[in-house]
Amino acid sequence: MSAHATPIPMIARRSPALTGVAQIPGDKSISHRALILGALSVGETRITGLLEGQDVLDTAEAMRAFGATVTRLGEGEWIVQGVGVGGFAEPAQVIDCGNSGTGVRLIMGAMATTPITATFTGDASLNKRPMGRITDPLALFGARAVGRQGGKLPMTLVGAAEPVPVRYTLPMPSAQVKSAVLLAGLNAPGETVVIEPEATRDHTERMLRGFGAEVIVEESPEGRVITLKGQPELTGQSVAVPRDPSSAAFPVCAALLVPGSEILVPGVSRNPTRDGLYVTLLEMGADIAFENPREEGGEPVADLRVRHSPGLKGVTTPEDRAASMIDEFPVLSVVAAMAQGTTVMRGVKELRVKESDRIDAMARGLEACGVRIEEDEDTLIVHGTGRVPGGATCETRLDHRIAMSFLVLGLVAEEPVAVDDGGPIATSFPAFEPLMAALGARIARR
Numbered sequence: 001m002s003a004h005a006t007p008i009p010m011i012a013r014r015s016p017a018l019t020g021v022a023q024i025p026g027d028k029s030i031s032h033r034a035l036i037l038g039a040l041s042v043g044e045t046r047i048t049g050l051l052e053g054q055d056v057l058d059t060a061e062a063m064r065a066f067g068a069t070v071t072r073l074g075e076g077e078w079i080v081q082g083v084g085v086g087g088f089a090e091p092a093q094v095i096d097c098g099n100s101g102t103g104v105r106l107i108m109g110a111m112a113t114t115p116i117t118a119t120f121t122g123d124a125s126l127n128k129r130p131m132g133r134i135t136d137p138l139a140l141f142g143a144r145a146v147g148r149q150g151g152k153l154p155m156t157l158v159g160a161a162e163p164v165p166v167r168y169t170l171p172m173p174s175a176q177v178k179s180a181v182l183l184a185g186l187n188a189p190g191e192t193v194v195i196e197p198e199a200t201r202d203h204t205e206r207m208l209r210g211f212g213a214e215v216i217v218e219e220s221p222e223g224r225v226i227t228l229k230g231q232p233e234l235t236g237q238s239v240a241v242p243r244d245p246s247s248a249a250f251p252v253c254a255a256l257l258v259p260g261s262e263i264l265v266p267g268v269s270r271n272p273t274r275d276g277l278y279v280t281l282l283e284m285g286a287d288i289a290f291e292n293p294r295e296e297g298g299e300p301v302a303d304l305r306v307r308h309s310p311g312l313k314g315v316t317t318p319e320d321r322a323a324s325m326i327d328e329f330p331v332l333s334v335v336a337a338m339a340q341g342t343t344v345m346r347g348v349k350e351l352r353v354k355e356s357d358r359i360d361a362m363a364r365g366l367e368a369c370g371v372r373i374e375e376d377e378d379t380l381i382v383h384g385t386g387r388v389p390g391g392a393t394c395e396t397r398l399d400h401r402i403a404m405s406f407l408v409l410g411l412v413a414e415e416p417v418a419v420d421d422g423g424p425i426a427t428s429f430p431a432f433e434p435l436m437a438a439l440g441a442r443i444a445r446r
C-alpha cells in the first residue's frame, strides 16, 4: 500500500536491563515466497507463522489480483488456493507493492512467462529502486517491460507468450534477482539455469523443491549453479514459517549493549545464508548461546540466549560475508559505534539501493549522534569508542531498518535518540514497539 501515512516520530531513551523472552514474528523472505508459491501451485497451501507486516500483506493482495484465493484464518494462519504454474490471470488493477523490493521483484518474475500484462507501482522509496536488474533477465525469457527512464517503477510488464528457458549469471549478489529468474523459469520449457558467484539466501531453492519442482544445486568454479526443470506441477503444501533472524537482530543487539540484560529469543532461523550478523557478533566478543538447535519448517533454528556483553571489539566483515547479513548492517553499525575500535564493513554497495541508501542514512545519523564515520561507495567504517553522545533526531527515509537501528542506539546513548518517522517499521516488524517495551526498552511515540 503506497498511501503516504502521517509520519510517526519516535524516541528512545537509556534503558534499564532488558529481560524476558522475545517472540520474533515470521521470516519476511519466507512469508513472501509461501504466498507466491502457494498461488503458483495446484490445490491448497496452509501457512502458519506468516509475517503480517505490510510488505507481506501487499504480496497477499497481489496474489489475489492474479487469481489466487488467499484467506486469513487467524493470526499468522493463512490459506492459499493456487492457480497452478502458468495459471495467473491478468490483474484488473495496478499491483501496488508498497515498500517491498522482494514483493515486486519476485511477483514480476512469477508472471513474466505467462501471456498477461500487469502494471506495478510502489511507495516513494520503492519507486526509486532499480528494476533493470529484474527486467534485463526477464527480457531473455521473452517478457517486455515498459516503464520510466532508468528502469524505475511504475512499470508495465508484458509476459512472454512463448517463453524460452535462460542461463543467467547474476551480475550482483541478489536473492531477489535469483528468485525472479527461477520463478520465471517455472513456466518456460526446458532447463533454466542461474549461476551465482556469491551465495545469497537460498529460500527459493529450498521451497521450490518443497512444492515439488526439480531443482539441482551444484558448486562450480563459477559459483553456485542452480538448475530448475521447467513446467513442473507444483502442489499446495503446509508451510511453517520460521522466525526472522533479521528482525531478531534488533532485540539481540539491544540486549548485547544494554548493561545487565539477558533475553531469550526462541526459534530463530540459523540458515547459513542468513547468519553473517551472528558470526560477526561472536567475533566482536558477544555473549550469545545457541541453545536447542533443531529443524523447523525446513530451516535450521535455535533458541538464542543473549547477555549484555561489555568489551565488544571492532572487527572487519569480509566482502564474501556481506550477502549473508545484508539487512543487518544498519544495526551492526550501531553495535560498532558502542564497541571499542574500528569496524570495517566491506563489499556493502548493495546497501545503497535498499529502501534508502543505507550507508548514507546510517553515516549521517551516527555522525549526528557524535560517532566518527568513513565511507566509500562499497565500504562503511565506524570508529567505536564504547560510548555514543546521542541527542539527535535521525532521518529514517521510509526505511524500517534505519528506524529500528537508531531506536536501538537510543537505549544506550548518553542522550535520547529520536527518529523522524517510525511508521515504516510496520512493513517488517509491526510488533517491534510492544515487544521491545515488554523487554524493558524505553521506546515511545512523541
Ligand SMILES: O=C(O)C1=C[C@@H](OP(=O)(O)O)[C@@H](O)[C@H](O)C1
Binding pocket: 028, 029, 030, 101, 102, 173, 174, 175, 176, 177, 179, 201, 326, 327, 350
Ligand atoms: O530475497 C529476499 O527475500 C531478500 C533479498 C535481499 O535483497 P537483494 O536480493 O536485493 O539483496 C534482502 O535485502 C531483502 O530484504 C530480502
Ligand SMILES: C=C(OP(=O)(O)O)C(=O)O
Binding pocket: 099, 100, 101, 102, 103, 327, 354, 355, 401, 428
Ligand atoms: C531490503 C529489504 O527489503 P526489500 O528489498 O524487500 O524492500 C529489507 O527488508 O531490509
